[in-house]
Amino acid sequence: MDESRRDRDEEGRARNARPRDGLGRPLPYGTPGVERQPEGVVRSPDETVREAQRLLDAGMPFHAHEVFEDAWKSGPDAERELWRGLAQMAVGLTHSARGNTAGGARLLRRGAAAxxxxxxxxPYGIGVGPLIAWARELAGRVEDFGQGPGDARVVDAAAEAPRLLPGGHTA
Structure with missing residues (x-):
């Protein structure tokens, strides 16, 4: 593929077709990547929670964020902040796993506030209180990572994945 040409989707909109790794980072053309989440999928809230939890458990919070983003864009206005906040927390975990401690902590806290x-x-059995506590605690830890000289630690996205439903059950 000519890398100087912009990738386009079927409707002609710009869309990067480069493969991605499990944390959503672009890989060189021709490199095997993980399957991307389809965009614009309308799911029930239970399906959203179930799919997002599956992706979080697999260490793929970037992909979980896309599932939450679909719910945020297609769901009722009264729930937009819920899904947006969950998407922000997933992106915060993504940044933390990539080593971007400042961005990760900021998005984790922003999602918790949302x-x-x-x-x-x-809503939908989502343990919002425990999720807020998880996000704030993880934000504090990842901020501490960047305090030492040459300290560029990252978190393990799968090991740090939150439980969306209390008791560790999925929808």
């Missing part, structure tokens, strides 16, 4: 209004309702 879902705060849903703490009592626990």
């Amino acid at each position: 879902v705060e209004a849903f703490r009592e309702a626990e």
